[in-house]
Amino acid sequence: MLITQEREDYLKIIYKLQQSESPVRTNSIARAMGIEPASVTGVIKKLSEIKLLDYRPYKGVTLTPAGEKVALEVIRHHRLIELYLVEALGYSWDEVHDEAEHLEHVVSDRFEDRIAEMLGHPELDPHGEPIPTKDGVIAETSTQALSSLSAGDRAVISRVEDEDGDLLRYLAQLNLRPGASVEVLSVEPYGGSIHVRVDGKSETVGQEAADGVFVDLE
């Protein structure tokens, strides 16, 4: 088998890192995968041999079109599965990520198609992240963090980071969900809390939490 579950995760992570760093460095991949940089070198060499990555030693990697295709397929699986778990099986949004992390590698095309159809070919996952289409088209996604706003700014939450269940439970408590309108009331200096109005209620958001909430400014 040329493409294993681990390799799919490498490609997925490289895709995500590429949004903010290109070429993607060995150390970034190692950090994201939770393994040692030395281990990454071997794998990215192999992935470049099979033409899924372009690898420039000591510089980093970029996805080839073929590699990007694989990455987007895995991301599509992941996000469709997350949404399916919420909609069809009653999961809460903080429980779906870990389950999807495993399922994404084993579901068939038929499974993917069936749940996509049942969900009405959705465009967003439970965290507001765009779901790539079957032919690899993915919507742009906001990179403006709530933590970067200033007093008086109004914005709509577009997505939240989904890897940390604790963060998601915290955000749910505050009603900070994709689609919610927020108005920044005040910002404490030097990385302090942010005071916002959400759903008419005023709430205090920790700065680190606000780093994981992305918005579209109005």
Place this chain on the structure above:
Amino acid sequence: MLITQEREDYLKIIYKLQQSESPVRTNSIARAMGIEPASVTGVIKKLSEIKLLDYRPYKGVTLTPAGEKVALEVIRHHRLIELYLVEALGYSWDEVHDEAEHLEHVVSDRFEDRIAEMLGHPELDPHGEPIPTKDGVIAETSTQALSSLSAGDRAVISRVEDEDGDLLRYLAQLNLRPGASVEVLSVEPYGGSIHVRVDGKSETVGQEAADGVFVDLE
């Protein structure tokens, strides 16, 4: 990781082979797994080291209680998933086996519990095979093949073999499904076809297909 997806499949297959052979021989495992006997030896040694198998060199293996527990968990996953795919996602009974073969190793306890609940804690999978309970209790299953019956016998189909999609499509055409009542009209000698009445219609069943259909005699 002590227990990999491959090892789960070994244990599952050994569980099934144990129904008709004990201890289970290296060659049987190799045939069922589609690999060489030499490869099996190494794996069963490791599985006996970690106390999931009792291994007597040159004789074969038996599951320890711990090994049987793992096997039954995997089988529970497999059969629940098969039924879920049919009931919730509109799969036909010939499509579910391959999908379940992969999913069985990655679903969480939560997933298992949710689909079991949604299905009403079912006792049989789409092929009539019993689903072990969460604490490892499994119903007896018929071992009387349709091919072993004689003219005049009446029986109810209890289960069919689920690994061969072609066989399942063939059986579906003939309405040979679990629960169906059959009456043997005649049997051609020397492994010939079997003529049966199913749902009031008379049908001819190939002998090899009849080997994969198990019944309870009336």
Place this chain on the structure above:
DNA sequence: CGGCAGAGTTAGTGTACCCTAATTCTGGTA
């Protein structure tokens, strides 16, 4: 009960990941 066929194991190889330790490269700073 000796011999032999077939079953099973061992030996040696290869791929896929992972690790630590040692070495080399790179890019920015003095």
Place this chain on the structure above:
DNA sequence: TACCAGAATTAGGGTACACTAACTCTGCCG
């Protein structure tokens, strides 16, 4: 520009599973 810290790679080792080829054991049969 020479140096150095940090980044990256290489070297060497380990586990998990596959394979083929060679050897050994077992059980049956004459």
